[in-house]
Amino acid sequence: METDSRQTSGSDAGAFPGFEDLKKLIEKFQLPNLDIDALIDWQRKDMEALTEMNRQASEGLKALVERRNEILRETLSEWQAAIKETTSAEAISKRADAAKQGIEKAVANLRELSEIEAQARSNAWKVVQDRMQENMANLQKLLQPK
Numbered sequence: 001m002e003t004d005s006r007q008t009s010g011s012d013a014g015a016f017p018g019f020e021d022l023k024k025l026i027e028k029f030q031l032p033n034l035d036i037d038a039l040i041d042w043q044r045k046d047m048e049a050l051t052e053m054n055r056q057a058s059e060g061l062k063a064l065v066e067r068r069n070e071i072l073r074e075t076l077s078e079w080q081a082a083i084k085e086t087t088s089a090e091a092i093s094k095r096a097d098a099a100k101q102g103i104e105k106a107v108a109n110l111r112e113l114s115e116i117e118a119q120a121r122s123n124a125w126k127v128v129q130d131r132m133q134e135n136m137a138n139l140q141k142l143l144q145p146k
Contacts, residue, residue: 042138049131053124060120071109
């Protein structure tokens with residue numbers, strides 16, 4: 001297995017691949033009034049925000065799939081129970097009631113799944129929005145004359 005010989009400096013520049021190389025490239029051009037460590041830290045935070053956004057989206061999708069599977073299992077169990085009782089005239093009436101309740105439950109379940117999906121999307125997007133606001137503040141700081 002290959003080992004990583006990068007060394008971190010300043011604000012953990014080697015935490016993500018390529019940041020140390022980026023720092024060396026910027027130093028090579030010797031740009032005046034540019035805080036290299038701040039720039040590297042800025043990019044590191046961008047990568048962390050993307051990682052967090054992906055984690056949020058993944059957790060939301062996992063919750064959605066788990067709940068959908070739970071709903072499916074419940075529905076199949078209810079249908080199996082209803083099929084066992086199909087022999088009497090009273091059972092036909094019960095099936096009609098069960099069908100009505102099933103439709104109402106399906107609508108409620110779809111609403112719940114939509115809410116889970118919307119919350120997951122909202123959580124992931126909030127991470128990106130927060131990072132974009134931090135980027136704007138950092139950009140203003142970096143453009144200030146020293």
